[in-house]
Amino acid sequence: MTTDGRGRVRTEPGTKRVRAVFGGQVVADTLRPLMVWEVPYYPAYYVPRADVRTEYLVATGETAHSPSRGDADVFTVRVGDREAAGAALEYQDSPLDALKGHVRLDFAAMDAWFEEDEEIFVHPRDPRTRVDILASSRHVRIEIDGVTVAESRSPRLLFETGLPTRYYLPKTDVRLDLLEPSDTITRCPYKGEASYYSVRVGDRLHEDVVWYYRSPLPESQKVQGLVAFYDEKVDVYLDGVKQERPKTKF
Numbered sequence: 001m002t003t004d005g006r007g008r009v010r011t012e013p014g015t016k017r018v019r020a021v022f023g024g025q026v027v028a029d030t031l032r033p034l035m036v037w038e039v040p041y042y043p044a045y046y047v048p049r050a051d052v053r054t055e056y057l058v059a060t061g062e063t064a065h066s067p068s069r070g071d072a073d074v075f076t077v078r079v080g081d082r083e084a085a086g087a088a089l090e091y092q093d094s095p096l097d098a099l100k101g102h103v104r105l106d107f108a109a110m111d112a113w114f115e116e117d118e119e120i121f122v123h124p125r126d127p128r129t130r131v132d133i134l135a136s137s138r139h140v141r142i143e144i145d146g147v148t149v150a151e152s153r154s155p156r157l158l159f160e161t162g163l164p165t166r167y168y169l170p171k172t173d174v175r176l177d178l179l180e181p182s183d184t185i186t187r188c189p190y191k192g193e194a195s196y197y198s199v200r201v202g203d204r205l206h207e208d209v210v211w212y213y214r215s216p217l218p219e220s221q222k223v224q225g226l227v228a229f230y231d232e233k234v235d236v237y238l239d240g241v242k243q244e245r246p247k248t249k250f
Contacts, residue, residue, distance in 0.1 A: 008067075008068040009036060009038060009068045009069060009096060010036070010037040011034060011035065011036050011037070011096065011099070012034075012035045012043075012127075013032065013033075013034060013035070014032075014033035014034065014035050014045070016033065016115045016116055017029075017030070017031050017114075017115070017116050018030050018033040018045055018113070018114070018115055018124075019113070019114045020045075020047070020105050020110045020112075020113055021110060021111050021112040021113070021114070022056070022077055022079055022082065022084060022109075022110050022111050023079030023080055023082035023111070024079065024080075024111075025053065025056065025079050026053070027052065027053045027056050027077060027079065027105070027110070028047040028052045028053065028103070028105060029051055030047045030048055030051035031051075032048050032051065033045050033046070033047060034046040034047075034048075034098060034099075034102055035127075036098075036099065036104070038066075038069075041126075041162070041249075042124060042125075042126045042129075042189075043123075043124050043126060044104060044107065044123070044124065045104075045105070045107070045113075045124050046099060046102035046103065046104050047102060047103050047104075047105065048103075049090070049101055049102065049103055052088075052103045052105075056077055056078060057075040057076075057077060057078075057088050057103070058075060058077075058078050058083075059073065059074075059075055060075060060076055060085075060086060062074040062086070064086075066091075068095075068096070069091050069094050069095075069096060069099060070091055070094040070095050070099075071091070071093065072089035072090055072091045072092075072094075072104070073090045073092060074086050074088070074089060075087075075088035075089070075090065075103075076088070077105070077109065084106065084109040084110070086106075087106040087109035087110070088103055088104065088105050088106070089103070089104040090102070090103050091104075107122075107123055107124070121187055121189055121192075122187045122188060122189045123189055124189070125189050125190065126161075128161060129160065129161040129162065129190065130159075130160070130161050131158065131159070131160045131161075131190050131191070131219060131220060132159040132160075133156055133157070133158050133159075133168075133220065133222040134156065134157050134159070135154070135156055135222075136154075136155050136156065136157050137153055137154065138153075138155060138157075138238060138239055139151075139152075139153050139237075139238070139239050139240065140152050140153075140155045140167045140169065140236065140237070140238060141236070141237040142167075142169075142229050142234050142235070142236060142237075143234065143236075144199055144201050144209070144234050144235070145201045145202065145204060145206075147178075147201050147202075148175070149174065149175045149199055149201070149229075149234075150169050150173055150174040150175065150227075150229065151173055152167075152169040152170060152173035154170060154173070155167045155168060155169050156168045156222055156223060156226060158220075158223060158228070160190070163248065164231055164232075164248065166228045166231070167228060167229070167231075167236065167238075168223045168226035168227065168228045169226060169227055169228070170225075171225070171226070174210075174227055178199050178201060179197040179198070179199060179210060180197060180198045180199070180200055180205070181196075181197060182195070182196040182197055182198050182207065182208050184208050186211070190217065190219065190220060191213055191216050191217060191223070192213050192215060192216045192217040192220065193213070193214075193215070194211040194212065194213055195211065195212060195213075195214060196208045196210060196211050197209075197210040197211075197212075197227070198210070206233065206234075208230075209229055209230050209234055210227050210229055210230075211227070211228055211230075212225070212226060212228070230250060231243065231245060231246050232245055232246055232247070232248055232250055233245075
């Protein structure tokens with residue numbers, strides 16, 4: 001594992017086979033992925049140039065500058081009539097030696113990514129992020145604007161590295177009459193696709209404070225059909241003690 005001199009970028013060799021698919025073609029296929037933490041929360045995959053189908057890369061003549069990674073040549077990924085403008089970067093003269101000889105493909109611009117033979121979503125998984133889901137008998141009560149909207153003695157507690165504990169509750173322990181379906185959808189590479197509810201208390205609508213997973217990914221199956229509240233936006237009482245609202249990116 002290496003970092004740049006200011007600690008802004010961390011790199012680590014990966015051990016999984018990684019493939020990127022675009023326009024019906026595998027545009028990158030490597031057994032030597034490089035994980036690069038451009039942000040603290042998750043890595044990006046950089047692929048050795050030798051493992052990229054360079055015939056699908058079209059130079060734009062442009063460069064992109066990063067204070068920590070240097071200047072990158074910008075390429076469009078083009079397969080037949082499909083193209084992803086500016087979706088590939090190559091840092092040939094990066095101050096980070098680990099990046100040299102690698103191509104960064106924009107995760108969202110590709111049609112699909114695979115680790116081994118399993119498709120991954122949203123972004124590469126961080127090997128240091130763990131998700132544990134444990135059954136509990138702790139008393140959890142959720143309050144919004146002074147109104148109890150959920151209360152359970154059979155929650156499942158989800159512990160995810162870097163995030164506050166999330167309390168997943170049976171719907172039978174929630175005031176379903178206060179929930180209003182939302183069109184919001186979010187995706188997590190560890191848990192899957194989440195749907196949302198808003199909560200109406202009196203005349204006030206608290207938007208998207210509740211989420212649930214209809215079909216969670218295999219490692220998170222134990223929260224299927226349960227609902228969780230944003231601790232950052234509601235009052236949580238755990239065994240009768242009001243919890244301090246956590247401060248997170250949410």
